[in-house]
Amino acid sequence: MKKIKEKLAEQLEKELEIDVSVNDIEIPEPEHGDFAYPAMKAASQRGENPRELAEEVAEALEETEYVNRVEVAGPGYLNFFIDRTFFAEELEKIVESDRMSIKQREGKMCIDFSAPNLAKPMHIGHMRNNCIGDSLQRIMRFVGYDVTAENYIGDWGTKHGQVIYAFKKWGSMEEFKENPMDHMYELYVKLHDEADEDDKQKARDWSRKIEEGDEEAVELWEMFREATIKYNEKEYERMGIEFDRTTGESVVAEKAKDKVKEGLERGIFKKDGDGSIFIDFEDEKFPNTVVQRDDGSTLYLSRDIANLEKRKEEGFDHNLYVVANEQDLHFQQLFEICEEFGIEGIQSEHVSYGMVHLRDGSMSSSKGNIITLKELIDKSVEKASKIEGRDIDNAEEVGLGAIRYANLSVSRNKDIEFDWENVMDFEGDSGPYLQYSNVRAKSILDETDKEGKIVGELNDQEYIMVKKLAEFSEKVENAADQREPAKIANYLSELSEEFNSFYHSCQVIGVDEKTEKRRLKIVEMFVDVTDQGLELLGIEPLEEM
Ligand code: ARG
Numbered sequence: 001m002k003k004i005k006e007k008l009a010e011q012l013e014k015e016l017e018i019d020v021s022v023n024d025i026e027i028p029e030p031e032h033g034d035f036a037y038p039a040m041k042a043a044s045q046r047g048e049n050p051r052e053l054a055e056e057v058a059e060a061l062e063e064t065e066y067v068n069r070v071e072v073a074g075p076g077y078l079n080f081f082i083d084r085t086f087f088a089e090e091l092e093k094i095v096e097s098d099r100m101s102i103k104q105r106e107g108k109m110c111i112d113f114s115a116p117n118l119a120k121p122m123h124i125g126h127m128r129n130n131c132i133g134d135s136l137q138r139i140m141r142f143v144g145y146d147v148t149a150e151n152y153i154g155d156w157g158t159k160h161g162q163v164i165y166a167f168k169k170w171g172s173m174e175e176f177k178e179n180p181m182d183h184m185y186e187l188y189v190k191l192h193d194e195a196d197e198d199d200k201q202k203a204r205d206w207s208r209k210i211e212e213g214d215e216e217a218v219e220l221w222e223m224f225r226e227a228t229i230k231y232n233e234k235e236y237e238r239m240g241i242e243f244d245r246t247t248g249e250s251v252v253a254e255k256a257k258d259k260v261k262e263g264l265e266r267g268i269f270k271k272d273g274d275g276s277i278f279i280d281f282e283d284e285k286f287p288n289t290v291v292q293r294d295d296g297s298t299l300y301l302s303r304d305i306a307n308l309e310k311r312k313e314e315g316f317d318h319n320l321y322v323v324a325n326e327q328d329l330h331f332q333q334l335f336e337i338c339e340e341f342g343i344e345g346i347q348s349e350h351v352s353y354g355m356v357h358l359r360d361g362s363m364s365s366s367k368g369n370i371i372t373l374k375e376l377i378d379k380s381v382e383k384a385s386k387i388e389g390r391d392i393d394n395a396e397e398v399g400l401g402a403i404r405y406a407n408l409s410v411s412r413n414k415d416i417e418f419d420w421e422n423v424m425d426f427e428g429d430s431g432p433y434l435q436y437s438n439v440r441a442k443s444i445l446d447e448t449d450k451e452g453k454i455v456g457e458l459n460d461q462e463y464i465m466v467k468k469l470a471e472f473s474e475k476v477e478n479a480a481d482q483r484e485p486a487k488i489a490n491y492l493s494e495l496s497e498e499f500n501s502f503y504h505s506c507q508v509i510g511v512d513e514k515t516e517k518r519r520l521k522i523v524e525m526f527v528d529v530t531d532q533g534l535e536l537l538g539i540e541p542l543e544e545m
Helices: 003-016 040-046 052-064 084-096 125-144 158-170 174-179 181-192 199-213 215-239 249-266 300-312 325-341 373-385 395-408 431-446 460-469 472-481 486-505 513-537
Strands: 035-038 067-074 077-082 106-114 144-153 245-248 275-279 287-294 318-324 347-353 356-359 416-418
Touching: 003 035, 003 052, 003 077, 003 084, 003 181, 035 084, 052 077, 077 084, 077 125, 084 460, 084 513, 106 125, 125 144, 125 215, 125 318, 125 347, 125 356, 125 373, 125 395, 125 472, 125 513, 144 215, 158 181, 158 199, 158 215, 174 181, 181 199, 181 215, 199 215, 215 373, 215 395, 245 249, 249 275, 249 287, 249 300, 249 325, 287 300, 300 318, 300 395, 318 325, 318 431, 325 347, 395 416, 395 431, 395 486, 395 513, 431 486, 431 513, 460 486, 460 513, 472 486, 486 513
Parallel strands: 106 144, 106 318, 144 245, 318 347, 356 416
Antiparallel strands: 035 077, 067 077, 275 287
């Protein structure tokens, strides 16, 4: 726990008369103490024998009220045993404080996530994106950033001419009205399967018409755009995801043209023989890339350049892109180009993540080659409703929680092998397990009207719980700083496991008065920490299960 570490560091500094920071304080194996400090470096700086120095300091620090015992070990380690009651009371203050006493960060932060493309349903890859992006927005708000969650949809470019063309050729307004997403996607697939060169040319003509503002083209494009957004809204709502704004590539298409022009004038970009414009990175740092086609249309990359500058103009200090690692190169190029443009004062980062693989045959899709987000959620909810021996009326929350946890508990740079057995495992490392442990603790509190209080001596099992609970704030800070919700997910899993051993070995209700109060307090703190932690992952804490 940071506060105790700070106190210790302060005192060590006073005793040793050298700089000691919280980072110098280590966490040893539990049997060696709660905190440790290697005095070897200090001794060499002072030209003294490390063990003797450690002995001296140990004696002085043993007088401190919150230190129970100090042991000297090895070549000059100081091992501190903190007063357990003191530790628990400190934890209580933190748990009851605003935002768990986390030092609040400052600054305006844009988090760009989800960002699906037009006319296609979100799929399993978007699921991981949505889970990471949404958890990050929750975490970043919690640690104090002024967050804007932005859904920057892929609504511009040649693809959209394709949908219009296919719609004109094969589509039906009736079918569209009835089931817009299915119809759009059908057309998209049909075009892919059947289009010849002539079709492709005609589709490109429609894209050009959108860019030129042709009335019919724009009208249809807007219709598809709105239908996509509306369809996705339901899925976000189901997942409990809120955006502060929905934008899109179309918003910055004009600005992108200006940036390309500017880049050409400033010699950042070059014109190719065929009239297209590209960038040739210095020292071949990255492969050459086209930023504007020969017909004058912009590309994904050029729109992102314009968009990054737009965000800078809007006053964002931080700019996070939650996008799969397939686009690592894209973002390296983007950031490099923006640096060449001299766009400064905004810190941009690619929050990259790995692929999700489904175990073979674990799911088939009605949509041909993609498994849609909706199919995945439906399947999870159905499985949650059938878990044996349980009567579950919150299958929706459990199913969604299971998916969220499965997507968040693996560090984001790693791929995920999605396996239903583990995803739904009530006993193991899963969303349902976290929700269940949290509910189990609440049910203990429901058994009594008494309030918990830290009184008397904590036994080993209680103290382990207290120490584990005390890690929460730091885990949240790490998750925020590393843009890594897995830090919280894995911590909650360990904490829940610890709680379940506590629950088995420590009776709470009906023991002597002091012990009961103390254990109730520990259970209360467990509920507070897990309620908060689950909320940060976007997993709903339940009242019953
Ligand atoms: N629409 C893009 C895709 O589906 C993702 C956009 C991510 N955001 C961005 N600013 N590039 O691949």
